[in-house]
Amino acid sequence: MIKLLIRYFNLMVITIFALIVLSFLLPYLFPGDLLTNVSGIVPQSELQREALAKAYRLDQSYFSQFQLYLSNLFSGNWGVSSVSQLDLLEEIKRAFPATLELVIYALLVATFVGIPVGFISGLKHHNPADFSVVTFSIVGYSFPVFWLALLFITIFCLQLQWLPISGRVDLLYEVQHQTGFVIIDIWLSGLDNTKDAYLNALRHAILPTLSIAVVTTALFIRFTRRSTMDVMEKGYIIAAKSRGFTQRQIFFKHGFKNALIPILPILALQISTLITNAMIVENIFSWPGIGYWLIQAIYQQDYPAIRAGMLVVALFVLTLTITIEFITRALDPTKEETARAAV
Amino acid sequence: MQRFSLYQEEFHPSPLANVWIEFKRSHLAVFGLIILGLFLLVTILAPIISPYDPYMQNTNTILLPPVWEPNGSISHFFGTDALGRDVLSRLLYGIRVTFGSSLIIVGIAVFIGVGFGALAGLLSGIKSSVVNHLFDSIMSIPTLLIAIVVVAILGTGLANAIFAITLALVPQFIHQTRSFVKSELTKDYVTLDKLDGAGPVRIFFKSILPNMVELIVVQATIALSIAMIDISALGFLSLGAQTPSIELGQILSESLDSAYVTPWLVALPGIFILLMVLSVNMVGEGLRSALRNRFNH
Numbered sequence: 001m002i003k004l005l006i007r008y009f010n011l012m013v014i015t016i017f018a019l020i021v022l023s024f025l026l027p028y029l030f031p032g033d034l035l036t037n038v039s040g041i042v043p044q045s046e047l048q049r050e051a052l053a054k055a056y057r058l059d060q061s062y063f064s065q066f067q068l069y070l071s072n073l074f075s076g077n078w079g080v081s082s083v084s085q086l087d088l089l090e091e092i093k094r095a096f097p098a099t100l101e102l103v104i105y106a107l108l109v110a111t112f113v114g115i116p117v118g119f120i121s122g123l124k125h126h127n128p129a130d131f132s133v134v135t136f137s138i139v140g141y142s143f144p145v146f147w148l149a150l151l152f153i154t155i156f157c158l159q160l161q162w163l164p165i166s167g168r169v170d171l172l173y174e175v176q177h178q179t180g181f182v183i184i185d186i187w188l189s190g191l192d193n194t195k196d197a198y199l200n201a202l203r204h205a206i207l208p209t210l211s212i213a214v215v216t217t218a219l220f221i222r223f224t225r226r227s228t229m230d231v232m233e234k235g236y237i238i239a240a241k242s243r244g245f246t247q248r249q250i251f252f253k254h255g256f257k258n259a260l261i262p263i264l265p266i267l268a269l270q271i272s273t274l275i276t277n278a279m280i281v282e283n284i285f286s287w288p289g290i291g292y293w294l295i296q297a298i299y300q301q302d303y304p305a306i307r308a309g310m311l312v313v314a315l316f317v318l319t320l321t322i323t324i325e326f327i328t329r330a331l332d333p334t335k336e337e338t339a340r341a342a343v
Numbered sequence: 344m345q346r347f348s349l350y351q352e353e354f355h356p357s358p359l360a361n362v363w364i365e366f367k368r369s370h371l372a373v374f375g376l377i378i379l380g381l382f383l384l385v386t387i388l389a390p391i392i393s394p395y396d397p398y399m400q401n402t403n404t405i406l407l408p409p410v411w412e413p414n415g416s417i418s419h420f421f422g423t424d425a426l427g428r429d430v431l432s433r434l435l436y437g438i439r440v441t442f443g444s445s446l447i448i449v450g451i452a453v454f455i456g457v458g459f460g461a462l463a464g465l466l467s468g469i470k471s472s473v474v475n476h477l478f479d480s481i482m483s484i485p486t487l488l489i490a491i492v493v494v495a496i497l498g499t500g501l502a503n504a505i506f507a508i509t510l511a512l513v514p515q516f517i518h519q520t521r522s523f524v525k526s527e528l529t530k531d532y533v534t535l536d537k538l539d540g541a542g543p544v545r546i547f548f549k550s551i552l553p554n555m556v557e558l559i560v561v562q563a564t565i566a567l568s569i570a571m572i573d574i575s576a577l578g579f580l581s582l583g584a585q586t587p588s589i590e591l592g593q594i595l596s597e598s599l600d601s602a603y604v605t606p607w608l609v610a611l612p613g614i615f616i617l618l619m620v621l622s623v624n625m626v627g628e629g630l631r632s633a634l635r636n637r638f639n640h
Contacts, residue, residue, distance in 0.1 A: 144620070
């Protein structure tokens with residue numbers, strides 16, 4: 001156990017270090033002025049240029065620049081955006097929770113719809129209901145998310161006019177930015193019409209959530225169904241059946257847990273796909289998340305922003321993946337002990 | 344005289360023929376294969392079968408509705424876009440680029456992935472460990488993020504999008520190949536090869552690779568569908584194919600300007616992307632269940 005912990009801790013430290021080195025190298029690879037790429041400031045005079053170059057140690061060795069980068073990174077001094085001159089850390093603190101919020105909603109939908117449906121269709125496989133579920137699942141994960149989002153907009157916003165097209169909550173409600181999660185922010189803001197504000201936020205969240213949840217739900221159904229079918233053919237299930245247990249008892253005693261264990265890590269790894277999809281869909285719904293922010297940064301060639309955003313998202317995904325791997329390895333003793341730690 | 348037959352059938356299909364027999368039993372999968380074949384034909388024959396030059400602008404017929412609308416004309420089957428270009432021709436060329444570049448991406452990813460994976464599987468110790476860690480960490484980073492970084496460094500364009508998506512797809516092939524090679528190395532037939540004096544290169548190409556082809560084909564269908572969605576998503580976000588070149592996602596984002604007046608221009612490219620990905624997934628699914636059930640007769 002301790003060995004495992006050390007191994008995964010090592011893996012985590014090495015990957016994070018590799019990412020930080022990569023993000024340190026990015027400004028040298030980006031086109032344009034190195035000084036602007038590093039600092040986010042366009043020098044107005046030769047004097048300022050020299051002062052900035054000195055401040056960012058561009059006249060010294062790469063190693064010393066890296067040292068400065070590391071200390072800046074850990075002290076929260078992430079530089080400014082070259083377009084808006086706003087502090088990058090503050091901007092990311094604003095944008096990233098919005099993406100996470102969307103991902104969490106979609107994950108909830110996928111978990112509470114996908115897994116039960118997958119169980120049911122896996123238990124009663126090869127009947128008409130199961131076939132329709134399988135068909136939905138194949139079509140579901142073949143959908144390009146951006147087109148699905150456009151379809152939803154066309155149907156529910158333009159034709160039926162049921163739901164709002166863009167944003168997170170109407171400007172009518174003065175929600176202060178505090179944590180970045182709109183649900184918590186509304187609660188902290190202490191508005192008079194909290195209930196209306198919640199309803200409004202919910203109406204804004206429905207379409208983006210659905211657009212990215214469809215694909216993930218379809219995948220969840222598929223994995224759960226397959227795993228349930230495999231488990232229900234195992235010897236111990238047949239043995240339990242021959243002892244006269246009902247289908248219900250067998251499933252909840254034996255089938256449920258054993259079907260879930262092998263797929264939990266696969267399901268958890270879908271978060272990476274979910275973040276990608278959320279980042280695409282944000283652009284369509286003008287959801288002020290990290291994807292929208294990064295794509296805007298690309299359009300405006302805001303290289304300091306790209307560097308910081310990339311580092312944060314990649315760090316988040318990697319840390320999450322390694323933690324999930326570690327937990328599943330620690331919980332599942334059937335996995336071979338000598339297997340190497342892997343992301 | 345009737346011969347005494349010990350077996351139910353005299354003819355023993357090869358493993359590959361078994362897969363085909365099992366694959367044929369699923370009508371959906373065969374249907375998917377036919378659609379996939381059609382897309383492949385379009386990819387190859389797009390310049391011959393498209394009725395118009397996809398770049399030719401005809402200002403006399405702007406935003407002509409498709410043929411099933413009352414105002415539609417048979418001369419432009421899917422109508423024309425805001426610049427009077429024939430939508431059918433543009434879609435055919437778009438399919439060519441999206442499908443073709445996805446095939447290229449998966450081809451390169453398989454080639455590199457299997458190469459490095461075999462290397463990582465056959466080697467052991469620190470070299471193997473470095474290769475593994477390096478590529479495993481890329482695997483969990485979202486594709487879009489890799490694409491954003493690549494586009495930021497190299498600029499937008501189809502070639503750069505292809506490069507970014509290949510970079511994102513290679514690790515899973517490395518991962519699969521490595522774990523397959525590792526598990527095969529412990530099996531008896533490989534030990535036998537070793538006793539005969541075969542080196543690691545010969546063991547991989549003569550013994551392990553033939554067993555691995557199916558695994559790679561299945562993995563490649565998954566990768567193909569991912570590549571299609573990603574390349575059109577990048578085109579849609581205008582990070583991939585740029586305006587002079589024609590790509591389904593890029594056609595979609597261009598037609599957003601006139602989405603209120605001509606919703607079919609938004610619908611059509613999306614339907615083709617969906618059909619393309621769906622056919623690949625149906626074939627992949629059929630192949631997977633065929634491989635699983637082929638000896639269950």
